[in-house]
Amino acid sequence: MTTMSDPQQGSFRLSMLLNDTRYRSYTFQFIALLLLIALMAFLGINLVRNLAEAGLNISYSFLYVPAGYDINQTLIDYNSQSTNLRAAVVGILNTLLVAFLACITATVLGVIAGVARLSKNWLVSKMMSVYVEIFRNIPVLIWILMIYTLMTAVLPAPNAFRGDNATSSMLLDAFAFTNRGIYIPAPVWGPGSMIVVATFVLSIIAAIIYRKYAVSLLFRTGKLLPTGWPTLAILLVPTILVFFVMGSPVGLDYPALKGFNFQGGLQIGAPLIALWLALSVYTGAFIAENVRAGIQAVSKGQTEAAASLGLRPKRIMNLVVLPQALRVIIPPLISQYLNITKNSSLAIAVGYADITATLGGITLNQTGRAIECVLLLMLFYLTISLSISAIMNVYNNSVSLKER
């Protein structure tokens, strides 16, 4: 590999390109480069000839043409007259939305299952291993389709909620579970509501500052301030006061049955829920394994040493085990988040309008711009993956063991 033979005497001969380790690497690289260029040229020439034959060209002007199709779940304003570009943006936001939601729930689920799998309670730990094995070993596409079937075939249609002898009823008069999706109350932002929100944000900052102050006071003087109830008070009291002083500007819009469907409130469509739940339980099983491995990686001696220093079990967990376990857990956790983002492209199977379904699905089929659409699609996922990897590398460097 790195071997260097003795420098040879005499002038350069052509055979040295193959036989002399000093020059051989250049030969190989040159051949590899030539092959690569030849492959690229082959593909490029074919592309040009095929496009010319089909009378096509590479052009992105289709992005500014009205899309002509409707999307039922959007985060920004969109109608069928909006451009393809806007449809793609809707898709990007939807991808990010479902990935974000699924990351949160998968983490919660995975941490609970991973910790419960290590529980001394035999029944609970066995149940969790069954959960992990079942969900890890069955394709996520089957889970998505199963949960979607559960949503659309088992939940009642909206008209089951109607009439005097309705077969279904709303939960607390606020939540309706129908086969078109779940309807929940939506917040209504009245005038002055921004002040309430701003107060709440400021309270969060204040609570963080208070806790930091408590810790630094503890380290400087040894005085222990209570942190539990003051944090809660700082978080809630000012916001509630401002809320009533401003005259309750934030209200709730309840969904109600009007005509054939529910009106008002916030509709979370069946495809979104199916995708969200399926990605959560599927990835949750993987995260559970990561969490378990991480906790088991902290040697028992650490726990015992902490116990012999007189720390209580909760503090042992917080101060000794978790910081070391997190170092092991977080890198695979982030790659699971990446997997969620990439797996969210399966939305196309249940008709959730993510970027793959809008740009790579309907737009591609309507405009026939296959190369452009697939290229943009790949570019989007690449950007997300590479930026998350970059963040992960920075994090890894910051927490990696500083060895002497």
Add this chain to the structure above:
Amino acid sequence: MSDTHAASVPYVRESMLPQVEPPATAKGPVKWVHQSLFSSIPYTILTLVALYVIFVILSGFLPWLLGGVWNTGNIRECREVLDGAQGGCFSVLTDRWNQLLFGIAYPQDGYWRPTMAFILLFVAAAPVLFGSVPRQLLIVTVLYPFLAFWLIWGGSILVPLAALLSFAIGYVVYSRLVKSSFAGGLFGGIAVGVVVWFVAGLMTSNLTDVLALEEVASRNMGGFMLNMILGVICVSLSLPLGIVLALGRQSNLPIIRLICVVFIEFIRGVPLITLLFVANVVLAYFLPPGTNFDLILRVIIMITMFASAYIAEVIRGGLAALPRGQYEAADSLGLDYAQAMRLIILPQALKISIPGIVNVAVGLFKDTTLVSIISMFDLVGMIRGPILASTDWNGVYWELWGFAALLFFVVCYGISQYSQWLERQLQTDHH
């Protein structure tokens, strides 16, 4: 001593008490139940909740499974037989069994062929997977790819025989030349193999009916068979490709390293479904005009590329985990790069990488269901398309999805259990 005792202590036991059984609560099943289920109040609550959850699941699932109907022709007959009782219409599985396994278009009287190939797969895989199986069976492993191709795709046996011949002659050339130089052996072997392949192809092109089975086009493959075909072919092709990519990424030739890094990071950065879109709609633009090779082959290429990038990363981890001394030891023995890799580095690195490779293989096998999205009729595609859309079985969801889930679970769980067993077998350090 004894005197003082006798004076000061009124009574001293002089014989040992017989051993007594521990109390009933501290031994056997009672202790186990106490310790592992009801050791404290929160644990007791947890246990009761878990028991309730199990009860709810089983009380819904068992009547459905045990009360199922297995022999009706369509969903209406099945509902009649059930007559409101709880039970599954498993007759969809018996009715559409062949479609679920082989797809719609595979010739009916040829079902024995993929079945045979499937059974032979175990025979061929056994000597690779288990060291205790007699080595003579490796012959079956070598012949298997050609045999399986002939069985599944049909046609004259001369085609796979010609391929086998070219591989054999190529290997002979390789083993002659490899003693002087690995690169010479490799390229010489490939070149001779290709020449033999062309010559044999020319010679056999007129003899299409020697031991011929009915030919089946690739687009007629379907059902779980398609998942198996894609899984087996792509995993076995991506392993050598992954090794090459991993070595390329580790090499100190900057251009080759750059090519490998870009390829791996690109493939790992995009979801498989976009690569399948490429196979489906884009790849044709990049091939010479008029080339028309079928979708299944394009999909195999794409999935192989996808899997090889992931396997390359796993193997790179194995290469990086080897102590530096192993590389230096190989160098100091005077081995060249190819020898060092083949004899010293790769055997150890691959051993470390086995769990990771198996994980990739399991993930890849699960990902073969994605081909249903580009309208190929694999198991999931069959269920979503022809079976659920037919008037006979429209509405029988859980039986079908449950069956698909069961098939995948059996295969994937089996593979992962095998890899854990293998890890224990290969453990050479002392723990």
